[in-house]
Amino acid sequence: MVDHEEQNPFLAPSPEFLATVPVFPLIPALKKDVTRTIDSALTWDQLTAADISFTIVRPILFKYAKLKNMAVVYACLVNRAYFLEQSKDDLAYAGVMMSRAILCEILAMKLLNHFASNYITLVAVLTTSWSPLAGASPEVVEEVKQMLGNNAIVSDADSALEVAISTHAKRFISSTVTQKVVNDMYSGRVVFSSATSSNRSMLADNYKPRAITIYDCRDYPLLDHYRLRVPRYGAILEFLNFACLLITFVLCLSNENRTQITFWEGVFLVFAAAFMLEEYTAATEHGWIIYIANMWNVFDTSFVVVVLCYMGMRIRGLSCDDPKYSELAFDVLACGACILFPRLAFFAVSNNVVILSLRAMISEFIFFMSIAVICFSGLLFTLWTLGKDKWTIQGICWLMTQIWFGNSSLSFTQAESFHPFFGPILMTTFAALSNTLLLTILISILSNTVARIDSNATQEHLFQFTISTIEGVKADALFSYQPPFNLLAFAVLKPASYVVTPRTLHTLNVFLIKSTSFPILIVIGLYERYFAAGQSLRETSVDAAHTLFNSLPRQIKNMPFVEALVGSTSNNLYEAIFELEGSIGPPLFEESDEEEDNHPQLRSVASHESLPSAGVRRQPSRVSLAPPSPFRATSPARSASPRRRRPLSALDVGAASAELTQGSRSPLARLFAYNDPPPPAAGPSGQGQIEGSIRRVEAIVDDLRAMPVHKLKEEMREVQERQARIEQLLLTLTRGMRSTDTESRLK
Structure with missing residues (x-):
């Protein structure tokens, strides 16, 4: 295991450390796991679905994420290149190989996120030129040299970004983490030198x-x-x-x-x-x-x-x-x-969609025109055979080109010069095919190409x-x-x-x-030093511009042209409000540990076996599972203001306790009903009220013990035993039927 986190997180990995990272063991291991996992053709949407991602991608992801090997992303992309090449050679399993290549790209994207916590390490993962034979045994290196027959190729090294480009891993490249590194490389915020191979x-x-x-x-x-x-x-x-x-x-x-x-x-x-x-x-x-x-x-x-x-x-x-x-x-x-x-x-206009789709459109156009030339080469030879006394090959080609691009009148005026009978038939057919059918198909192909590029x-x-x-x-x-x-x-x-x-x-x-x-x-x-973003001169200029804008009259600042040029001041106002959080005066609500306990929360409720004994008094939970009582609905402390409620007096506690003893609520409802703890009261009357409240709680606990929890558990156990016996009986009958069928087939 290579732990890159042993390095200083604020410093880049040293060249000596990067040279010790094993790369070669990752490549066959990933190939084996991906090959064993994917046996059918799956699309990108299917592999990124929740069920397949949980059952297929996550086990492999966690397996290789534990290694903390900085070359694992590069190894995934190298395997993608291998599977893409296999999809071209093995046409019978081209779909399976493409699915494995897609899985390698997904793994590369997800494994890259594991290095995002340390930005310097993230840049090193993407930009370091890894040698695919790093970490291989001398026997493996010699065998590879014998297979290639060229020592210079063995020493070549590429980065993960370069392999992603060569394999057209566009989803990996367009991911947020990768583009963060690419943008910083483009602007010069990240500085590094890439070792160049001498050959x-x-x-x-x-x-x-x-x-x-x-x-x-x-x-x-x-x-x-x-x-x-x-x-x-x-x-x-x-x-x-x-x-x-x-x-x-x-x-x-x-x-x-x-x-x-x-x-x-x-x-x-x-x-x-x-x-x-x-x-x-x-x-x-x-x-x-x-x-x-x-x-x-x-x-x-x-x-x-x-x-x-x-x-x-x-x-x-x-x-x-x-x-x-x-x-x-x-x-x-x-x-x-x-x-x-x-x-x-x-x-x-390099970012325009039309410019991005221009290359694909040119490729489609050249491909379609090549097919059209091949298809009409037979017609060219026929026309030359019929009219070789009057026409040359170059003249017929130029005539067919004019007809192809819309000059259909030539097909009617020059048709009889080839042959009085076959000439008009051939030229009319060619004009109909070129202007009506094939050009329409060409326009549809180019339109679909633009739509496909537009979506991506x-x-x-x-x-x-x-x-x-x-x-x-x-x-x-x-x-x-x-x-x-x-x-x-x-x-x-x-x-x-x-x-x-x-x-x-x-x-x-x-x-x-x-x-x-x-x-x-x-x-x-x-x-x-002076004009880039974040520099002193630029910040001073921006502050001066804001000061000048704020000094303008309100009528000028609210003009549509000025607002469109400078921008709305609402966002600045909102940002200022959030920046002043904590210094805007006393809080609207007082925060304390007791009030945090008053908020409804999901808590574990103890079972009957875990309830305290009669000698142990347990404070009731503060989560109210029953509707509020009429006493709390009409409490003046609750309806006066949203501030913290006042402590209840002993009389209020007594009234609430008397109300709890009435009605038809269950013992659970009486136990978990919300009640503020009574304050200690001075004098014998207060002590008697506290003792009365404690006796009522003990009575509720006794009612809980009398609930038929044990009986319910015994009934559930009997149902489970009965279900197990039924399953055993069905299994026995199924085995008997299978043996009977086998004997009948043998006979």
């Missing part, structure tokens, strides 16, 4: 790994180069880089020269090369699966392909002195505007948000350089990494970052 990083600088801490600007220098890796600032800088790339793109096309490279074309080539290096670094660092899962990276990859085609044709045109290739290169580059302009605009828009948005956050906090050194300075850093630091020590490389890297990003670091440092 996946373009330029790794892990000389000074940092433990997980809560960021405080007062503990760090003004020029903190690590703040350039904060995803929040990275998104702003990325927008500015795209704006610069777009400006140079427009200027390059506006000043094109087919015979030589102009100044703006050279500037664009530098920015384009820096952009391609940044995208290649991201794809290499995070892996292609995680990289391409982000919808925006699809646009970036498409623009990279356009730029590469442009460069190839431009180089050929200049080297061969052929203006045609240069003209074609600029034409291809102009097509990149269809990608670059929307990419920049999507920064402002929150999960999809949080999934994309988590991907961009993970990409921003990775430790590749080139991410700290803004284009085009990343080209300079790559040209200087990459060759130096082979010859200098890690410390020298780190020093050179920090110097280049601070030199090339000096203005940006100054702006970030000043913002976090």
Whole structure:
């Protein structure tokens, strides 16, 4: 058992401690328990239902929660990846494997909640790069190496968040606990360094790994180069880089020269090369699966392909002195505007449902169009066979495309040019299918896709948000350089990494970052110290604004525009009232132990055997099980005010006792009826009244003893014995019938 709570709860787990956490034993153990538990196909709603969750999920959850192993969430997600892969290979049990994968995601979500009490530990559970072979025996490691045949793959490590992204565990990612960590990573409140594998990083600088801490600007220098890796600032800088790339793109096309490279074309080539290096670094660092899962990276990859085609044709045109290739290169580059302009605009509307569903719609559209092309390829060949004397393949394809997208008149005007009899029949059929049937189906498919994405828009948005956050906090050194300075850093630091020590490389890297990003670091440092939320200058400005607003006349403050701009003051009033709780004067009700006993509560009532003997006097319970007596209903102390009732006098006690002895109430009702304890009275008369009250209580206890409780218990015991005899008789008869049936079958 690994007890992470032995660590200081205010400090992050040390790298030495994390290296000792066993990971490998959890993976086969979870696989065995999940496989043994799930034998049928169940959906997410069925697995999260109360009955199945209580009988299936809770036993496994408590079993692994007792281990207090920080890698258990990672192990659950690794098993999810395994079952998802098995569902693709074993089609006969695909539903069962999907159910097991869903159960692994549910277990990961619930086990993650067990670490939420310690926030630093929670961050470590999600962000630590775990090795799946940690804790395995040397024999197991050697066997895995022999199976893979590649030692580099064995040393790879991923975090729980990265495995969740690669397995599309969107419910796990969109959970409240996970998003709390992701939001703090995005805003830079949580600071940590992720160790980068040397075989996946373009330029790794892990000389000074940092433990997980809560960021405080007062503990760090003004020029903190690590703040350039904060995803929040990275998104702003990325927008500015795209704006610069777009400006140079427009200027390059506006000043094109087919015979030589102009100044703006050279500037664009530098920015384009820096952009391609940044995208290649991201794809290499995070892996292609995680990289391409982000919808925006699809646009970036498409623009990279356009730029590469442009460069190839431009180089050929200049080297061969052929203006045609240069003209074609600029034409291809102009097509990149269809990608670059929307990419920049999507920064402002990235959370829109239409944007989130755009990728799924494009996928569905391409799939449907591919099926349509395959289906109508036979018609294309038929039309070419019938009219090959007048038509070419390209002409027929263009004609069919026009008809497909709504120009149905061509199907009637050009039908006879293929064949006087079969031409009109084929073209009319094609027009009817394309415009009436298939386009309607396509619109329905896209509408259903939008509706499906709309229902899961929150999960999809949080999934994309988590991907961009993970990409921003990775430790590749080139991410700290803004284009085009990343080209300079790559040209200087990459060759130096082979010859200098890690410390020298780190020093050179920090110097280049601070030199090339000096203005940006100054702006970030000043913002976090004076203008960020919680800083003194911002709080002072907010207080001054509130003071100015409060000094305005009531007519101005109640104007709809001002109220909509500043906000309603009702919430401030309510908050002030609750903050002053405890200092608003004397309490309305006096609180004491006696009054707490007066409140009706559920209490255990002693049985007949546990009642005190005659020599022991027991105070009656204060829970009234009978309706209030007329005496208490007309008591002036009870009807005058809601304050504490006055003590009853001896005369009142006597009247109440006399009333209790009358009527037809049962002994239980007389025992548990509410009565205030009489105050001690001075004199012989008071002593006699107290003794009379005690004798009445003793009489009630004697009545309780005379109740037929023992007789009732004996009758219940007899009923149970009779039921047991009947069950034994039925069991005997059933066995006899089974033996008779067996003998008859044997005969």
